Structures are given as C-alpha cells and as structure tokens.
Amino acid sequence: MSVVAAPARPMRIGDLARAAGTTTRTVRYYEEIGLLPRAGERPAGQHRVYTDADLDRLRELIRLRDLLGVSLDELRELAEAEDARAALRTEFEASEDPERRREILEESLPLIDRQLVLIRRRQRELEKLEAELAARRRRIRRRLAA
Amino acid sequence: MSVVAAPARPMRIGDLARAAGTTTRTVRYYEEIGLLPRAGERPAGQHRVYTDADLDRLRELIRLRDLLGVSLDELRELAEAEDARAALRTEFEASEDPERRREILEESLPLIDRQLVLIRRRQRELEKLEAELAARRRRIRRRLAA
DNA sequence: ACTGATTTCAACGTAAACGTTAAGTTAGCA
DNA sequence: TGCTAACTTAACGTTTACGTTGAAATCAGT
Numbered sequence: 288m289s290v291v292a293a294p295a296r297p298m299r300i301g302d303l304a305r306a307a308g309t310t311t312r313t314v315r316y317y318e319e320i321g322l323l324p325r326a327g328e329r330p331a332g333q334h335r336v337y338t339d340a341d342l343d344r345l346r347e348l349i350r351l352r353d354l355l356g357v358s359l360d361e362l363r364e365l366a367e368a369e370d371a372r373a374a375l376r377t378e379f380e381a382s383e384d385p386e387r388r389r390e391i392l393e394e395s396l397p398l399i400d401r402q403l404v405l406i407r408r409r410q411r412e413l414e415k416l417e418a419e420l421a422a423r424r425r426r427i428r429r430r431l432a433a
Numbered sequence: 434m435s436v437v438a439a440p441a442r443p444m445r446i447g448d449l450a451r452a453a454g455t456t457t458r459t460v461r462y463y464e465e466i467g468l469l470p471r472a473g474e475r476p477a478g479q480h481r482v483y484t485d486a487d488l489d490r491l492r493e494l495i496r497l498r499d500l501l502g503v504s505l506d507e508l509r510e511l512a513e514a515e516d517a518r519a520a521l522r523t524e525f526e527a528s529e530d531p532e533r534r535r536e537i538l539e540e541s542l543p544l545i546d547r548q549l550v551l552i553r554r555r556q557r558e559l560e561k562l563e564a565e566l567a568a569r570r571r572r573i574r575r576r577l578a579a
Numbered sequence: 580a581c582t583g584a585t586t587t588c589a590a591c592g593t594a595a596a597c598g599t600t601a602a603g604t605t606a607g608c609a
Numbered sequence: 610t611g612c613t614a615a616c617t618t619a620a621c622g623t624t625t626a627c628g629t630t631g632a633a634a635t636c637a638g639t
Contacts, residue, residue: 296637312490313585313626315587316626318625319466333634334587346527353502356499356502358625358626359626396519399573400570403563403588406559407563409500410560412509414556416497420548425543427545431535445615446615446616462597479605479616479617480615480616580627582637583639584637586633586634587633588633589631589632590629590630590631594625596623597623598621598623599620600620600621601618601621602618603616603618603628604615604618605616606614606615606616607612607619608611608613609610609611
C-alpha cells in the first residue's frame with residue numbers, strides 16, 4: 288500500500304473558497320494584498336492550485352479576522368509571522384543539524400506569542416464586560432426575589 | 434449643602450466625543466442612523482446637549498462594537514434592547530405599583546441575556562483558539578527540551 | 580478534438596463607516 | 610456688544626473589503 292495519498296484532484300480556487308466558507312473573490316483579493324501567497328509560480332493565465340496547508344492557513348486567517356476584529360493590514364502583519372512560522376517549519380524538517388533545528392524552534396515561539404497576546408487582551412475585555420452584565424442581571428434577580 | 438450637583442457646563446458634542454474617545458462626526462452619524470437618540474428635541478440649529486447617561490450609553494455602544502464586531506445595524510438592534518431597558522428603568526422608578534415593578538424587572542432580563550449570549554459565544558471561540566495556540570507552543574517547548 | 584464548467588485578468592461598482600470641507604449660526608465670555 | 614471657539618446642516622470624499630461583470634483562456638471528461 289502506498290504511503291503518499293493520491294493527489295486526487297488538485298484543489299482549485301473554487302474548492303478552496305467553498306471549503307473555507309468564503310468566495311473566490313476574497314481569495315484572489317487576499318492574494319492581491321499579500322495575505323495569501325501567489326499560489327505557486329504559475330505561467331500567467333494558468334489556474335491557481337492549492338494544498339491542504341493553504342486551506343488551513345486561509346481558515347486561520349478568517350478566524351483571526353473574525354475573532355480579533357483586525358484590519359486586513361494588521362492581519363497581514365500577524366500573517367507574516369505565520370508565514371515565517373511555516374517557512375521555519377519547512378526548513379526545520381529539511382534540516383539535519385540539531386543546532387539549526389533548535390534555532391528554528393526558538394524563533395518560532397515569539398510569533399505564536401504575538402497572537403496569544405492579542406487573543407488574551409480580547410479575552411480580558413470580554414470577561415470584564417461579561418462580569419458587568421452578569422452583575423446587572425443578578426441585581427435584577429435579587430429585586431425580583433423581594 | 435445642596436443635594437443636586439451643579440449643572441456645571443452643559444456637555445456638548447465635542448465634550449461627549451472626547452470623553453468617549455471618538456469624533457463628533459461619529460456621534461452625529463450614530464444619531465443619524467438611530468443609534469443615539471435625537472439628543473433632546475431642539476429648535477433646529479441649536480447645539481446638542483448631552484447628559485452623563487448619554488456618555489455612558491455611547492461608551493457602551495463603542496465597547497460592544499469593538500468587542501463583538503457587529504455591524505452598526507446589528508448594534509442598533511442590541512441598542513434597542515438597551516433603550517427598552519433604560520425606559521423600563523425610568524418607568525420602574527416612577528412606578529408605585531409593586532406588581533408593575535415586578536413586570537418591568539422581568540421584561541428587562543431577556544434584554545441583558547441577549548447580550549450575554551453574544552459575549553459568551555465569542556468567549557468560547559476565543560478560548561478554543563487560545564487553546565490551540567497554547568498547545569502549539571507547548572509542543573515547541575517540549576521539542577526544545579530534547 | 581469538442582464541450583461545458585471553471586478560472587483568468589481587468590475593470591468598474593457597492594455598502595459601511597466615517598472624514599473633510601464649506602458657509603453660516605450659536606454660546607460663553609470680556 | 611463684540612470676539613472667538615465650537616457648533617449647525619449639507620454635501621461630497623475616502624477607505625476597506627469585497628461584489629459583479631465580461632471577454633478570453635483553461636481544464637477535465639468524452
């Protein structure tokens with residue numbers, strides 16, 4: 288039995304968009320502004336092809352966009368971190384030198400941390416808001432008990 | 434000593450905007466689309482005047498806007514609930530009838546709950562995202578230890 | 580090689596959420 | 610009463626994030 292999965296049918300822009308719950312326009316737009324890579328150097332005019340990794344990445348971007356409410360510009364800054372991480376990962380797997388592998392791992396940490404910082408700030412703000420609303424709710428219930 | 438605070442100087446649109454960390458344009462715009470009330474019936478041409486309650490409300494709107502990432506249209510729906518709540522509160526304080534007071538309190542609960550639902554959904558999504566990133570982080574650290 | 584669905588590039592269009600400008604008015608103060 | 614900052618309405622402009630359209634090219638299946 289073969290180890291590599293059958294390439295099945297190459298994922299094209301429509302497939303990618305559907306799978307990510309968005310539109311082809313958005314995918315092209317994201318590529319245009321540098322949020323998504325150029326989808327493989329392709330002789331102009333040829334269809335874009337995507338991998339599952341591309342799909343994961345797009346989903347991740349959409350998630351960050353929706354949850355963090357950042358502009359696509361800010362998102363790109365975060366994404367550059369993601370790109371770097373992906374590049375590091377590739378290099379990591381190619382590398383044999385344990386010292387280099389260590390370096391790569393160390394570099395990838397701050398990239399993750401950067402996202403975590405944003406996420407946690409948002410969480411704190413939401414918690415504060417939730418606490419306030421919950422308190423209001425409790426006050427009302429107490430009065431109702433009287 | 435007097436019980437009522439000195440009216441000081443009536444808060445105008447510029448003061449309100451500054452205090453809320455936004456611009457006068459935004460305040461007028463929010464009034465235009467019905468997010469903020471008409472700021473007291475005023476003989477056309479006269480300056481808008483605001484109360485501290487108005488300021489609280491504006492801040493709350495901005496907070497919901499930023500944290501929940503809802504459109505101003507959706508925000509207005511939420512705000513209508515807020516309006517209703519404020520109206521209920523006023524009526525509540527005016528009312529003597531305990532039965533009516535009870536009704537008012539009961540009506541105001543679902544309005545708060547509606548906001549809480551949105552907030553908690555967001556919290557869950559953020560938690561999931563955070564957990565994933567944290568897991569990635571841990572994996573890397575584990576590899577670094579080796 | 581043909582065909583139909585999909586994609587390509589390019590360009591113009593649109594909705595939301597304000598920014599900016601202009602010409603005139605009002606409010607608080609000396 | 611006169612000054613000046615802040616305000617008024619109205620209109621047009623801008624940015625972001627895509628939507629829509631159209632003519633030509635490509636791709637997968639027969």
